[in-house]
Amino acid sequence: MFLLRDAVSRHPQTADFYSGEVACAFNDTAACEEKFKQILAAEPKSPAAKRIHHILAYAALREGRYAGALREMDALLALDPQDGDAKDTRPFVEGLSHFPDQAVEVSSATRATIPMGDGKLPLLINGKTASYFIDTGANLSTLSQSEVLRLGMEMRDVKSEGGSTDVNGSRVLFQIALAKRLSVGGIVLNNVAFLVTSNQQPPFADMEPGERGLIGLPVLLALRSVKWGREGTFEADRSPKLDNITAANAPAPKMAAANLCFDDLMLITAATFEQHQLPFVLDTGAVTTDLWPKFAGVAGELIRKSGSHEARTVTGMGGEQTFEAISIPKVILRVGGEAVVLQPAHVLQVQQRSVGERFYGNLGIDLLGQAKTVSFDFRTMRLRLYGVAEPARAK
Numbered sequence: 001m002f003l004l005r006d007a008v009s010r011h012p013q014t015a016d017f018y019s020g021e022v023a024c025a026f027n028d029t030a031a032c033e034e035k036f037k038q039i040l041a042a043e044p045k046s047p048a049a050k051r052i053h054h055i056l057a058y059a060a061l062r063e064g065r066y067a068g069a070l071r072e073m074d075a076l077l078a079l080d081p082q083d084g085d086a087k088d089t090r091p092f093v094e095g096l097s098h099f100p101d102q103a104v105e106v107s108s109a110t111r112a113t114i115p116m117g118d119g120k121l122p123l124l125i126n127g128k129t130a131s132y133f134i135d136t137g138a139n140l141s142t143l144s145q146s147e148v149l150r151l152g153m154e155m156r157d158v159k160s161e162g163g164s165t166d167v168n169g170s171r172v173l174f175q176i177a178l179a180k181r182l183s184v185g186g187i188v189l190n191n192v193a194f195l196v197t198s199n200q201q202p203p204f205a206d207m208e209p210g211e212r213g214l215i216g217l218p219v220l221l222a223l224r225s226v227k228w229g230r231e232g233t234f235e236a237d238r239s240p241k242l243d244n245i246t247a248a249n250a251p252a253p254k255m256a257a258a259n260l261c262f263d264d265l266m267l268i269t270a271a272t273f274e275q276h277q278l279p280f281v282l283d284t285g286a287v288t289t290d291l292w293p294k295f296a297g298v299a300g301e302l303i304r305k306s307g308s309h310e311a312r313t314v315t316g317m318g319g320e321q322t323f324e325a326i327s328i329p330k331v332i333l334r335v336g337g338e339a340v341v342l343q344p345a346h347v348l349q350v351q352q353r354s355v356g357e358r359f360y361g362n363l364g365i366d367l368l369g370q371a372k373t374v375s376f377d378f379r380t381m382r383l384r385l386y387g388v389a390e391p392a393r394a395k
Contacts, residue, residue, distance in 0.1 A: 001025045001261045002270050002279065009256065017048050024059050025261040026381050027221070032059065050079045054086070058264040061093065061139075064102025064193065064218045069093050092176075095158040096193055099178045104222055105188035110238040112185025119365075121215055121234055124183040125151050131211050134228070136376070137283030137362070138216030139265035142195040143177075144204040147212045153177040155196055173197075182219065184236055189222055214285055217267060221378050229373035258381035259336065269363065269383050272334040273298060278360040282383070286364030290314060291331070291347040295360045302328060303347065312346045324349045335363065336385035340370045 005022050020035035036052045043049060057072035070093045076086050114122055120131040128151050135142070148155055155175045175196040182192045194213075199205065204212040220226055223236040259270045260282070269282040276298045290312070296303060303326055312325035331345035351357065368374050372387025 001263065001268070002277070005255055005258070005261070017052070020052070021055060022255070024055050025263070026255045026258050027262065027378055028255070029059050029063065032056075045079060050076055050083070053079070057086075057093070058262075061096075061265060062217055062221060062262065064191070064222070066093070066096035066099050066101060066193065068101075070097040091159045095156055095176050098156065099176075099193055100191040102189060102191050102193065102218055102222065104238070105181075105190055107186065107188060109186030109188075110240075112187050112234075112236045114185045114234050116228060116232050116234045120211060121184070121228075123215070124181075125179045126153065126181055128152070129210060130213055132213035132215050133285060134220070134226075135214040135216055135283070135285030136220065136267045137281065137285045138195075138214045140176075140193055140195045141214060141216040141219055142174075142197060143213035144199045144201065144207075145175075145196055146199050146209060148177045148194075148196050150209060151179065153179060153194070184219075184223060184234075187223065187236055187238060189219060192219060217265065220376065224379055225375070225377040227373060227375040229371075231372075255381065260376070260378075260381040260383050263358075268359065269335065271360075271363070273331070273360075279358070280361050280363045281359050283362050284365050284368060286362055287366060288314075289342055289345075289361065289364040289367045290325075291342075291345055291361040292359065293347070293349055293351055294357070295347050296326070296349075298360075299328070299331070299347070302331070307347070310346070312348060314348075333363075333367070335367065336371070336374075336383040338371060338385040338388040340367050340385070340388060342367065 001022065004018060005026065008019055008022050016035040016039055020032045020039070023029070023035065024032035033056065036056060039046075040049055040052060053072045053076035057069045057076065060066075060069035060072060070090075073086055073090050073093050076083060077090065080086075116122070117131060120133055123130045123132060130147070130151070132141075132143070143151075145155070155177045157175055177194045177196050179192040179194060180190060182189045197204065199212070223238060225237040227235045227237075261268050267282045268279050270277055271280050272278070273295075278295070278298065291299075307326040307328050310325050310327045311322050312327075313320050313322045326347045326349060328345045328347065329343065331342045332339055333342065334340075368385065370388050371385035373385070375382075375384040375386070377384075
């Protein structure tokens with residue numbers, strides 16, 4: 001998608017389909033929908049229409065527009081009733097569609113600065129306190145069944161036997177619940193959907209009441225720009241200063257320097273290894289970073305010189321799995337404008353899940369935690385790291 005963004009930028013006359021796809025991937029949903037509306041009006045049953053409904057369904061899910069996501073999913077299935085992804089995802093989307101759309105409560109508060117404790121974000125949910133980790137790898141915010149009861153939320157079953165998948169591709173059964181009101185400092189969100197898992201599910205089994213939750217992408221997107229640092233302060237900035245910047249036939253200017261984009265419900269970042277610019281899944285809920293088999297294709301010489309075989313255990317919400325891997329003493333990546341070090345680095349030899357066919361690894365909080373400050377700006381789709389310790393810098 002980063003390459004397509006650059007190509008569309010060089011050729012402003014690019015077909016509306018590609019411009020629309022890029023706009024959605026880089027969080028310019030208004031421009032995306034406008035371009036796709038024109039295509040659907042002219043060719044509602046074209047091969048491109050199916051892809052358009054897929055893209056719009058996931059954009060709506062990211063933004064907490066549950067009924068809109070179901071409409072797009074059903075439009076896709078009307079064109080192709082055998083589409084595997086849509087058939088698997090629809091029960092989940094149908095369950096969410098019974099909830100009102102997520103929305104920011106009208107308020108003069110556009111910014112919030114609050115102290116964090118042990119890397120967790122303090123919240124008010126339905127008027128009760130909670131302290132949850134920030135998880136960019138969570139398609140939807142998640143909590144345990146005991147938290148649902150503590151917070152006075154009502155659970156709803158999802159008519160799906162498949163459940164969801166964790167970082168290892170393991171299936172995790174879940175229900176869904178709705179928080180009528182979620183406050184981050186003075187910023188208030190209404191109708192925030194949560195996935196609900198058992199109290200024994202990692203990582204909640206070892207957590208205290210009030211901590212058994214993860215804040216996922218739809219909430220972070222609603223906050224627009226978030227920042228946290230080692231000093232223990234979290235900042236959110238919803239000011240609209242960069243909104244509504246679009247161009248008629250090209251990606252918005254804000255996309256030019258973007259190093260974040262979306263792939264359906266996954267947040268992707270561009271990272272540099274040696275001379276290669278590579279896309280990675282960005283997952284602040286992962287304690288450790290794992291490189292995927294695709295990475296071995298660009299690190300062959302380094303693996304040949306210093307790699308050694310090992311068994312690598314990776315823990316997801318579905319439990320632990322052990323993979324054959326190659327250990328490398330040190331890999332330097334440039335992420336968010338800074339050089340960070342994986343020491344040692346682990347290259348899995350077996351694919352955890354199908355997305356690994358397109359991406360080079362799952363970047364976790366161990367990597368981002370090398371910075372003094374981490375900043376996600378979803379208005380410009382930029383990740384920035386500040387103040388990485390000197391030993392982590394590339395020579």
